[in-house]
Amino acid sequence: MNLDSKIPAGPLEEKWQRHKNELKLVSPANKRKFKILVVGTGLAGASAAATLAELGYNVHVFTYHDSPRRAHSIAAQGGINAAKNYPNDGDSVWRLFYDTIKGGDFRSREANVYRLAEVSVNIIDQCVAQGVPFAREYSGYLDNRSFGGAQVSRTFYARGQTGQQLLLGAYQALMRMVDARRITLWTREEMLDLVVIDGHAKGIITRNLVTGEIRRHAGDAVLLCTGGYSNVFFLSTNAKNSNVTAIYRAYKRGAGFANPCFTQIHPTCIPPSGEYQSKLTLMSESLRNDGRIWVPKKAGDQRPPNEIPEEERDYYLERLYPSYGNLSPRDIASRAAKRVCDEGRGVGPGGLGVYLDFSDAIKRLGRDVIEQRYGNLFEMYERITGENPYEVPMRIYPAPHYTMGGLWVDYNLMSTIPGLHVLGEANFSDHGANRLGASALMQGLADGYFIIPYTLGHYLASHPKMEVTTDHPEFQRVEEEARARLERLMAAKGRRTVMSFHRELGKLMWDNCGMSRTADGLRTALERIPVLRAEFWENVLVPGSGQELNQNLEYAGRVADFLEFAELMCLDALHREESCGGHFREEYQTPDGEALRKDNDFAYVAVWEYTGPDLPPRLHKEPLVFENVKLTVRSYK
C-alpha cells in the first residue's frame, strides 16, 4: 500500500500556495466532459458539489435522504473556528494551527492542519456572502465566542444552529447548480458499493430507497463525503441513519482505513433515560462558556442539587485544569466526568451524570442574557428531560459524537485508490486523536469549498481519460455482489430484529472500545464480535421485500457493515499501546490519570489494508514528521 502523503516541500506557511501553483489544471472547455460522483450532501459534499459544478464539471450528487438539506451537519450547534482575529485577542493562523495540532494530541499532519487554519478565513467570507446569518454585534460586525481548547475567541456562530445555517448555505449553492442543470441530484439513493476499474475508482452501485432499484453510475472520479461512524456504538449523538457503509465498502475495495479507533466522546450530552433510548442528544460545548460543571464531593450524595452547599461541591474541571477550567478539551472533560462517576459521585439515575450549572452565570449576567445566548438549548433540554435548567442544573454525561478516524487520504484528499477522494469527517486527515470544538464545520467546508476544487483537477489532468461505461464487466460483478448481499439479508428470516443486534454491538463497543480501553476488554470484544456477526447473518429478521421502500433492509445493510467494521476498530485500539486524545488505554496513564503518549513508538498514522474475508487486515504506517512544532505533553492545567 503506497502511503505517499504528497506533502509539498518548502516552509509550512508556503506549502499550500506553492502546491496550488504547481497543480495541473483542466481547461474550462474540458471540465464538462468529466463526470464527478459526489456521495453525501453534508457540509463537505454539498460545498464540493456546488463548487465543482460552478467550475463547470458534470456533477452527480447522491444522498439517501429525501433532500440534501437533511444531512447530519445540520445538527452541529456551537460554531465554526476561523483565524480572523476580529476580536484582536492575539489569534493568528499559526495559533489556530497550533491549537488544533496540540488538541489532536500530535497525531495529525502538520501540513494539513496548517492549510486548514489558512483557509479557515476564506470560509467565513464565503458563508457571509451566501447569506449565512452569523451572530453580530450592534455595530453590524461579526461576533465571536470561545470554545474548548483555545484561549482566544475565534468561533463564529449562528445562535445554537451554526451547522444548520452553514449547511443551508451550501445546500442553496448546490440547488442553484441543480437549477442551472450542472448538477444531477439523486435523492433517496444509497451507495452500496464502489467500482474500481484498472486500479481507479470509476463508479458506484446504488439502491433507490423507494423502488428498491439497483443502479450503476460511472464517473471519472468519486468523492465520498459520507460522514463518521459513531453509530457503531448504537447510542451516539449522530443521526439515526449515519453509518460506515460507504467508507467501509471502499476499504474492502482497497482504500486504506486510518486510525479507526480515534473516536470522540463529547462531554456534554443528555444522559440516557431508559432501555428504549434510541439516540443521545448533544448539548453544545458553548454552554461551557457560562455553565460550571460539578459533582458532590461525597460519594453517594442523594440530595437534590440545590440543597448541596457550595463547600460540598467539587468543580472538578476548575480544580484539575485551572487555566482552561470548564473549557478543557473534549477528551479531557469526558474522561474527568467518567472518573468522578466511577468514584460514585455521579448524579441522576444510575449515577451516570454530572451537573452543568448556570446559577452563577444567571446571577452575574441575568436570566435574559443567558436566555439570549442559549435559549434554544435550554428549551431543547427541557423538552427532553422535563426539567427547567434555569432553576435546576442540567445533568450531562459523555456520549460518542465524532470520529477522527476515517479513510486515509494524501494532501490532495485522495485515498489509496486513485480517483477516490474522501472529504470531511469521512477522512482521517486533520484532527489527529481528538478534535477541538467548532473544527468539524471548518474542516468539512475547507475540504469542499477550497481544497478539492484544486486537487481534483490535478488528478483528472494527470491521468489519461479513461472512457468507462456501466457495461463494463466490473460493474456487472459488483452489482451482483450487492444484490446477493441484499438477498441474503432478506433470506435469513430469523427471529431477532436488526435493532436488537445493533444495540448489542453498541453496548459491546461502548463497554470495551469506548471512553477507556484495556487490552483485556478489547480482546473480549474481538472474540465476541465475530460470534455476534455470525448470529446476525443466521438469525436476523428483515420484514418485507427488497423491491419496495423497506427501512429495515436499509438498516440491516448498515448494521452488517458495522458488525465487520467494529472488529477493525478494536484491532486498531489494541495495537495502539499508548493513550492519546480520545484513545485512552488504561494501561498507559500518568500517575494523575492523564493520557500517556508514546511518541517514539506511535507517532504514526495506522493505516489498515483489507486482505480478504476472514483474514486479518494488514497494518501500514505513515510516520508523522514534525518540523515546526515540538511534541509536548498536552497540558491544560
Place this chain on the structure above:
Amino acid sequence: MKLTLHIWRQAGPNVPGRFETYQLDDVSPHMSFLEMLDVLNERLIAEGKDPVAFEHDCREGICGSCGMVINGSPHGPRQRTTACQLHMRMFRDGDELWIEPWRARAFPVLKDLIVDRSSFDRIIAAGGYISCHTGGVPDANAIPVPKPAADRAFDAAACIGCGACVAACPNASAMLFVAAKVAHLGSLPQGQPERYRRVRRMVEQMETEGFGHCSNHYECEAACPKGISIEYIAQLNRDLRRAELVGQELLP
C-alpha cells in the same frame, strides 16, 4: 401508560390507505414519540408484520425529516416542537392517538407516514439562494449587517423544511416556507440584487408544484416547530407586488 394508536397504513403511492389500530401497554413517559413508535415497530417485526414506515434522522428537531399529524396537529400537541422532540409525558394513560402523514397534493404519500417533499427542493432551486461563486467574495466584515436585520434573517432562516406549515394549511399552501427563505435572504444586504427575481421565481415554482395560496388562516404559524412568523408572508407579498408592478430592470 397504555395507549391506543390509530395509524395510517398505505403500502405505496398508488394504493388506497386506511387506519389500523394498535394497543401499546407499557409506554414510559420519558420516551420520545418516535421511540414509542420504535417499540411498536420492534413488536410488529417480531410478529411477522410490516412495521410502520416513518421518516426520521437527527431526532433533535433540526433535520426536518420527521413529520406526522398527531390528533389533527402537525408534529403533535406541543407548540414549537417536532415529533422527534415530543415526549410521551405530553400524553395521558389511556389516550387514543390518530397518527397520519402530511396531506397535500404536492406531498404525495410514498408509504405509511412518509411523503415526497421534493417539491420544496425545487422551490429552493428556483431562487432560494444568493448567486455567489466560491471564492472572489469580500472579507466577511466588509458587509456589516445591522443586528436587527441579522436577527430577522436568522429567525426566518431557522426553517427546517419539514412541511408542517403545508400540512396545517386548509389550502395546503407553502407560503410560510417560501416566505421564510424570501425574508431570510431579502433582509440581508447580500440578498438585495436578486430580491425581486427570487420572490417571483419561487412563488411561480410553488404554484407549479400544486401548493395552494395563502388566505390568512395562520394555521401554519401555529404548527411551525420553529415558530416562524406569518409576518414574513406579508414581507413576501410586499416584495411580490413590487416585483409585479415594476419591471425587474427598474428595481434596485
